Amino acid sequence: MQEATYKVDPTETKKRIDLFLSNVQSEISRSQVQRLIEQDHVSVNGEPVRAKYKVKPGDVVLLRVPDPVPLDLSAEPIPLNIVFEDECMVVVDKPAGMVVHPAPGHSSGTLVHALLHHCQDLSGIGGVERPGIVHRLDKETSGLVLVAKSETAHRSLAGQFKEREIKKVYLALVRGNVLQNKGVIDLAIGRHKIHRKKMAVQREGGRSAVTSFEVIARYPHFSYLRLFPKTGRTHQIRVHVAEIGHPILGDKVYGGKLDAQHMKLPRQALHAHQLEIRHPVSGETKLFSAPLPEDLDFYLKSHSSGGKSQ
Numbered sequence: 001m002q003e004a005t006y007k008v009d010p011t012e013t014k015k016r017i018d019l020f021l022s023n024v025q026s027e028i029s030r031s032q033v034q035r036l037i038e039q040d041h042v043s044v045n046g047e048p049v050r051a052k053y054k055v056k057p058g059d060v061v062l063l064r065v066p067d068p069v070p071l072d073l074s075a076e077p078i079p080l081n082i083v084f085e086d087e088c089m090v091v092v093d094k095p096a097g098m099v100v101h102p103a104p105g106h107s108s109g110t111l112v113h114a115l116l117h118h119c120q121d122l123s124g125i126g127g128v129e130r131p132g133i134v135h136r137l138d139k140e141t142s143g144l145v146l147v148a149k150s151e152t153a154h155r156s157l158a159g160q161f162k163e164r165e166i167k168k169v170y171l172a173l174v175r176g177n178v179l180q181n182k183g184v185i186d187l188a189i190g191r192h193k194i195h196r197k198k199m200a201v202q203r204e205g206g207r208s209a210v211t212s213f214e215v216i217a218r219y220p221h222f223s224y225l226r227l228f229p230k231t232g233r234t235h236q237i238r239v240h241v242a243e244i245g246h247p248i249l250g251d252k253v254y255g256g257k258l259d260a261q262h263m264k265l266p267r268q269a270l271h272a273h274q275l276e277i278r279h280p281v282s283g284e285t286k287l288f289s290a291p292l293p294e295d296l297d298f299y300l301k302s303h304s305s306g307g308k309s310q
Helices: 017-024 030-038 111-118 151-162 236-243 294-302
Strands: 002-007 042-044 060-065 082-085 089-094 142-148 167-175 182-186 189-191 199-201 210-218 222-229 270-278 285-289
Touching (some): 017 030, 017 060, 030 042, 082 285, 142 151, 189 236, 210 236
Antiparallel strands (some): 002 060, 167 270
16 A cells, blocks of 8 residues: 655645645546545545545645555457557557447456457556556447556556547548538537436536537538547547537437438447557657548448538
C-alpha cells in the first residue's frame, strides 16, 4: 500500500476531492481516483469522503493506493491487426464485434485477452481490469485503439486524452441526407434518465460534448461522414448524430426502428479512422490510420452508382 498526504491551500478551495487529487498528482487519473474514493482509500482529516466532497483550506487529504492485484486473466492467441508498435505502446485496428476488455457476458475473446498473448508485460499497467488500455471503442465500432506497454506511456497517453490533445477522426454512414456540407454539434451528454445503459443529450446537467463533421458523399438513403470528436464522452458520436436526425446505420440502440435497407448492415457503421498523438517518450507527433473495413467498404461500393461526392 502506497500513501501520499496533501494539504489544501486557499487556491484549491471548493474543488471536488476527485478533481483536487487529479490536479495535485499526475500518476493516477481522475477515474482511478474516483474508484479509490469509492473503495474508501481517500480520507480527509482522518474521515472517508465521497467524490462530491469539496475541499477546504487546511484540509489534510490522505490518498492510499493499494498494491497491484495479480492479473487473473488468461492470454489467448487471437490474431491482431497491429498498425504500430514499439517498446512503450501498440496501436491496434480492432475489428467490429470484438469487445475491448472483459465484462459480464464477455469473459474471453476480448482485445485484452489477445493483447496479453501478444505483449508479455502488460500485467497491472493502468489497472488490473483493463491492462494497458488507454481508451475504448464500443463492441460494434471498428478501428484504432491505443494500448500502453508501460506505466509512463499510460500516464502520458491518458493525460493527452484528458487534455483533449489527441486528434481523432471517425468515418460513419448515417441515415438520410445531411444537408450541411460541414457542421458542429455542441450538445451536452449525460446518462439517460430511464434507460441507464444509454446516454442522451441533456439540456441541463450534462457534460460538454462537441463533434464536428463534414460530408464526404451523399447516397439515396444515407450520407457518408467524416467526424471529429473534440471531447470523448461515452457514445458521443452515436448520440450526437441521432439527435440531429441522422443516426448511424445499423445502430440498434440509437437508430430507432430500422427499415429493410438499413438492416443489411449487421453492425453500426462507425469506424475509428485516425489518431494523431504525441509519442509518450520522444514527444514526436505520430499519425495512425486504419482504412475503412471490408464490410463498410463493400456497402459503399454496392451503392456507388447513387453516390454524389462533395
